[in-house]
Amino acid sequence: MAEMPPPGPTQVTLTQYLIENQKSHAGATGEFTDLLNRIALCGKIISSRLRRSTLTGETGYARTSNVYGERQEKLDVFANEVFLHHLQYGSIVTLAASEEMDEPAALTRSLEQGHYTICFDPIDGSANLDVNGTLGTIFGIRRRAGVDASELLTSGREQVAAGYVLYGPATQLVFTAGNGVAIFTLDGETGEFYLAQDRVEMPKSGKNYAVNEGNTGYWRPGTKKFVESLKTPDAKTGKAHATRYSASLVGDFHRILHQGGIYLYPEDSSDPKKPNGKLRVLYECHPLALVAEQAGGRASTGTKNVLDVVPESFHDRCPLAIGSKEEVGRYEEFVKTF
Numbered sequence: 001m002a003e004m005p006p007p008g009p010t011q012v013t014l015t016q017y018l019i020e021n022q023k024s025h026a027g028a029t030g031e032f033t034d035l036l037n038r039i040a041l042c043g044k045i046i047s048s049r050l051r052r053s054t055l056t057g058e059t060g061y062a063r064t065s066n067v068y069g070e071r072q073e074k075l076d077v078f079a080n081e082v083f084l085h086h087l088q089y090g091s092i093v094t095l096a097a098s099e100e101m102d103e104p105a106a107l108t109r110s111l112e113q114g115h116y117t118i119c120f121d122p123i124d125g126s127a128n129l130d131v132n133g134t135l136g137t138i139f140g141i142r143r144r145a146g147v148d149a150s151e152l153l154t155s156g157r158e159q160v161a162a163g164y165v166l167y168g169p170a171t172q173l174v175f176t177a178g179n180g181v182a183i184f185t186l187d188g189e190t191g192e193f194y195l196a197q198d199r200v201e202m203p204k205s206g207k208n209y210a211v212n213e214g215n216t217g218y219w220r221p222g223t224k225k226f227v228e229s230l231k232t233p234d235a236k237t238g239k240a241h242a243t244r245y246s247a248s249l250v251g252d253f254h255r256i257l258h259q260g261g262i263y264l265y266p267e268d269s270s271d272p273k274k275p276n277g278k279l280r281v282l283y284e285c286h287p288l289a290l291v292a293e294q295a296g297g298r299a300s301t302g303t304k305n306v307l308d309v310v311p312e313s314f315h316d317r318c319p320l321a322i323g324s325k326e327e328v329g330r331y332e333e334f335v336k337t338f
């Protein structure tokens with residue numbers, strides 16, 4: 001098979017894109033560009049480690065549960081440390097909060113230093129580590145308010161940028177800085193992210209739905225009836241929605257970003273300690289909600305816009321219905337009606 005040609009001399013790199021965009025913000029200092037470049041660097045480092053991990057045995061094709069648990073933990077902790085290490089110098093990021101840490105980490109000596117904070121999920125979909133499946137890293141950036149760590153407990157609308165890195169057959173960086181959504185693909189040969197698509201538009205409706213239907217017995221009536229409706233052939237087209245669930249929120253969301261449809265992790269009664277489903281507000285729901293909205297889609301808890309959810313603690317969860325406007329709107333109707 002012929003090898004893919006290298007990226008052409010006129011292809012836009014991430015750095016070029018960021019610098020061009022920086023020019024349109026009067027008074028921009030370059031710190032935001034620096035921050036996104038560092039996130040991209042973290043994505044490259046994590047991607048390269050993941051790529052080799054099935055060879056080095058880190059992801060556990062060996063099936064002893066203890067070892068598997070430890071190994072999985074190692075990659076989660078590794079990815080977390082990569083972020084902390086590469087965001088801590090230069091006093092750009094004040095606070096970093098992640099799924100892997102009980103409390104946010106202070107990255108500057110005082111909260112008066114640094115202009116940004118970051119909330120992130122270092123490895124999303126970690127159940128897929130064991131099977132060389134799709135994984136991701138999710139991030140949301142807010143401006144520093146300089147109060148204390150509780151300043152992170154705000155609505156998703158406070159995010160000035162958000163996005164994710166997708167570790168699939170290709171590694172892609174997808175983000176919004178409040179001006180549409182752009183997708184970049186990592187070229188392993190040059191180590192550079194190249195612009196793949198700018199101003200991404202999520203279809204208004206789509207044929208895919210992603211949900212763990214094994215939980216059906218724990219769902220509320222509105223969720224059950226909604227998912228049933230997705231499986232009922234449409235009167236006009238004669239077609240039902242297709243199930244596409246990969247156990248990776250980033251992977252499933254990415255498909256929906258391109259093709260439309262809905263990803264659902266609703267509230268369920270399986271665990272009284274987690275009545276709001278599984279996904280974390282700050283590390284997963286807020287960032288993807290901003291990306292969805294910037295691409296013309298929506299994210300809802302079923303009763304309110306996810307971007308309006310204000311968490312009470314760093315690890316709060318909320319139900320998530322995210323994707324095309326039509327399907328998410330229909331989900332809200334079902335929740336209201338049943």
Ligand code: F6P
Binds near residue numbers: 124126249250279
């Ligand atoms: O991070 C949470 C997560 O791994 C998502 O990436 C994924 O969509 C979901 O959990 C899978 O959960 P479950 O195994 O309950 O379907």
Ligand code: MN
Binds near residue numbers: 121123124284
């Ligand atoms: Mn996750």
